[in-house]
Amino acid sequence: MTRLASATRHPVRFTLNGKPTEGEAEPRLLLTDFLRQHIGATGTHVGCEHGVCGACTVTVDGMLTRACLTLAVQVDGCDVRTVEGLAPAVDRLGILQAAFRRHHALQCGFCTAGILMSLDHFLRHHPTPSESEIRDVIGGHLCRCTGYTPIITAALDAAAELAEQSRGEKADA
Numbered sequence: 001m002t003r004l005a006s007a008t009r010h011p012v013r014f015t016l017n018g019k020p021t022e023g024e025a026e027p028r029l030l031l032t033d034f035l036r037q038h039i040g041a042t043g044t045h046v047g048c049e050h051g052v053c054g055a056c057t058v059t060v061d062g063m064l065t066r067a068c069l070t071l072a073v074q075v076d077g078c079d080v081r082t083v084e085g086l087a088p089a090v091d092r093l094g095i096l097q098a099a100f101r102r103h104h105a106l107q108c109g110f111c112t113a114g115i116l117m118s119l120d121h122f123l124r125h126h127p128t129p130s131e132s133e134i135r136d137v138i139g140g141h142l143c144r145c146t147g148y149t150p151i152i153t154a155a156l157d158a159a160a161e162l163a164e165q166s167r168g169e170k171a172d173a
Contacts, residue, residue, distance in 0.1 A: 014075045016041065017085030025072035031065075032056045034072035035082065043083040043113050047142070054141035057114035058082050064121050083113035086120055095165070096120055099158035100151070107145035115141045119155050127166065129159050 009024040016039065023038045032049075035041040035058075047055035049068045056067040059081040060074075086094040093101065096116055106112040115138055122129065122137045129137075134155045138148060 010073055010076075012072050012076045014077060015079045017081055021080075023072075027071065027073050029072045031058070031067040031070040031072050031075060031080075035067065035080075038072075041082050041084055045110055045113055047110065047114075052142070053111065054114040054118065055111050057117045057141075059117060059121060062121075064118060081117070083116055086116060094120075095161050096123065096155070096158040099154040099161065103150045103154035103157060105146060105150040105154035111141055111143040111145075115143070115151060119158075123155070123159055123162060127159065127163055129156070131156060 007026065009026055011022060012025050012034070013020070013022040015021065016035075021039060023034065025034050025038065029038075030049075032044055032046045035044050036046070044058055044067055045055040046068060047053035051066040051069040054066070058065055058067045059079075060070065061078050086097055088094060096119055100106055100112065100116065118137050118141065119134070122133075126133060131152060134152050135148075138151055138155075143151070
């Protein structure tokens with residue numbers, strides 16, 4: 001295991017939402033703070049800072065990760081995906097994001113980024129989820145505003161739309 005000097009800033013090079021990104025971080029700097037303050041990716045929120053609320057959820061090399069429990073230097077050489085990476089373009093929402101909008105699945109929006117990341121990851125691996133499975137996925141996230149019902153409805157709607165899109169792509173092939 002490599003030991004890093006605590007007061008020294010170290011280069012961190014990684015892919016962020018498909019784009020090469022780099023910065024410098026002290027060894028103890030959390031990924032949440034690095035993303036928000038050094039890289040400018042402010043979609044990842046800092047909630048409890050203990051890995052409990054889920055607001056800071058991102059993917060690192062395809063694995064769901066609580067960014068408040070991850071050091072920035074740990075993502076050197078990794079592929080990091082944040083909520084900003086869910087939209088296909090700056091002016092267009094992704095399917096899951098659009099479903100959240102349609103079903104009013106967010107109010108204050110603080111928890112939304114982490115929930116979207118967890119649901120996006122889940123739907124990529126389980127394209128036809130049950131309501132119970134969706135409840136399990138969002139069970140690791142705290143939301144004070146929506147009561148979760150609109151989130152579940154939006155996730156099921158997005159899953160149906162993604163399945164339809166997939167069927168269309170297979171028919172065209």
